[in-house]
Amino acid sequence: MVEDIVKSLGFLCLGSRFRRIGERLQADTQRIIEEFGVPIQSAQYPFLAAIDRAGPLTTGQLAQAVGITQPGATRIISQLQELGYVDMQTSVEDQRRKLVSLTPKGRELVDFSKRLVWPRIERAVSELCDDLPGPILEQLTAIESRLADAPLANRGKFDKEQKS
Amino acid sequence: MVEDIVKSLGFLCLGSRFRRIGERLQADTQRIIEEFGVPIQSAQYPFLAAIDRAGPLTTGQLAQAVGITQPGATRIISQLQELGYVDMQTSVEDQRRKLVSLTPKGRELVDFSKRLVWPRIERAVSELCDDLPGPILEQLTAIESRLADAPLANRGKFDKEQKS
DNA sequence: ACGTATTATATAACTTGTTATACAATTTGT
DNA sequence: ACAAATTGTATAACAAGTTATATAATACGT
Numbered sequence: 001m002v003e004d005i006v007k008s009l010g011f012l013c014l015g016s017r018f019r020r021i022g023e024r025l026q027a028d029t030q031r032i033i034e035e036f037g038v039p040i041q042s043a044q045y046p047f048l049a050a051i052d053r054a055g056p057l058t059t060g061q062l063a064q065a066v067g068i069t070q071p072g073a074t075r076i077i078s079q080l081q082e083l084g085y086v087d088m089q090t091s092v093e094d095q096r097r098k099l100v101s102l103t104p105k106g107r108e109l110v111d112f113s114k115r116l117v118w119p120r121i122e123r124a125v126s127e128l129c130d131d132l133p134g135p136i137l138e139q140l141t142a143i144e145s146r147l148a149d150a151p152l153a154n155r156g157k158f159d160k161e162q163k164s
Numbered sequence: 165m166v167e168d169i170v171k172s173l174g175f176l177c178l179g180s181r182f183r184r185i186g187e188r189l190q191a192d193t194q195r196i197i198e199e200f201g202v203p204i205q206s207a208q209y210p211f212l213a214a215i216d217r218a219g220p221l222t223t224g225q226l227a228q229a230v231g232i233t234q235p236g237a238t239r240i241i242s243q244l245q246e247l248g249y250v251d252m253q254t255s256v257e258d259q260r261r262k263l264v265s266l267t268p269k270g271r272e273l274v275d276f277s278k279r280l281v282w283p284r285i286e287r288a289v290s291e292l293c294d295d296l297p298g299p300i301l302e303q304l305t306a307i308e309s310r311l312a313d314a315p316l317a318n319r320g321k322f323d324k325e326q327k328s
Numbered sequence: 329a330c331g332t333a334t335t336a337t338a339t340a341a342c343t344t345g346t347t348a349t350a351c352a353a354t355t356t357g358t
Numbered sequence: 359a360c361a362a363a364t365t366g367t368a369t370a371a372c373a374a375g376t377t378a379t380a381t382a383a384t385a386c387g388t
Binding site: 001002003004005006007008009010011012013014015016017018019020021022023024025026028029031032035042043045046049050053054057061064065066067068118120121122123124125126127128129132133134135136137138139140141142143144146147151152153155156157 | 165166167168169170171172173174175176177178179180181182183184185186187188189190192193195196199206207209210213214217218221225228229230231232282284285286287288289290291292293296297298299300301302303304305306307308310311315316317319320321
Binding site: 043069072076094095 | 344345
């Protein structure tokens with residue numbers, strides 16, 4: 001057995017570690033989605049959930065809601081459009097904006113998912129995170145809000161002792 | 165302002181959320197690496213650290229040490245080879261194995277990084293994670309070890325009440 | 329000892345994110 | 359009112375992971 005260097009290095013490799021856990025969770029979530037025979041990728045689901053929750057949104061708003069960049073959002077939206085789950089129409093007041101909304105097929109998929117797929121995923125992930133030594137979601141929120149306040153590169157420039 | 169759907173959905177989108185935090189951290193770490201003018205990607209660093217710590221390793225051992233798949237490791241190793249930081253030699257006992265080791269240039273980079281770059285990154289990330297409401301690294305370890313025990317798809321198949 | 333199974337690495341095609349940039353529509357300043 | 363700046367979306371090139379599969383070397387069973 002080889003040492004898990006990313007784990008051993010701790011804070012130094014936290015980015016790699018978050019990412020690999022995220023990738024693993026997304027892949028495993030995909031397995032659950034497939035159990036239900038839903039022909040969708042796990043990365044596409046948050047877009048449907050966002051529109052379901054907030055009504056038609058523009059590309060930029062969706063990117064913001066899902067927390068990825070606009071070009072990434074553009075691509076996923078066009079995939080969902082190809083699959084027939086959403087359609088887009090240019091806004092009348094501002095023709096630069098494209099409003100993305102659920103088609104009837106998309107509505108049906110969301111309703112089915114809310115009833116069966118999402119609860120199943122949520123139960124699996126809750127069980128995975130059950131009895132962790134701390135409130136994991138709160139900590140993620142704290143990390144993200146700290147990163148929004150100041151990028152990592154502005155932190156820890158000097159040893160703690162030297163500060164102020 | 166648009167609601168952060170990934171945050172709002174909590175456990176349901178934990179995979180996306182871990183992944184986006186990881187990507188953000190890796191991108192920010194890259195900025196710090198660039199401050200030092202080191203011509204390397206943040207994803208390549210763990211490979212150098214693994215060899216530094218454990219001596220020459222095969223491609224497969226490196227993949228395991230870093231926690232990614234073998235094809236991913238193969239690619240990063242050949243990048244490091246192109247950059248002149250590592251070289252490979254087929255093992256004499258088993259000619260399928262390729263042993264990856266640091267070149268003098270790689271050794272120099274690792275020594276410089278251990279002295280200046282890695283402590284800087286570690287301080288930044290520690291500060292970021294300072295005073296979180298829980299031991300974040302321990303929780304990540306717990307999540308990873310639970311995932312290694314049983315994939316997500318085997319969890320939460322029934323409501324808690326129905327279990328046994 | 330020789331055919332078959334296994335193991336280690338390489339390669340191809342894909343996924344899901346990124347940054348940089350182009351282009352069209354709107355807004356702003358004079 | 360119109361030139362310049364800004365904003366919203368699209369596109370291209372890239373990064374870093376994935377799965378599936380090929381190929382070569384080794385190990386195993388009869």
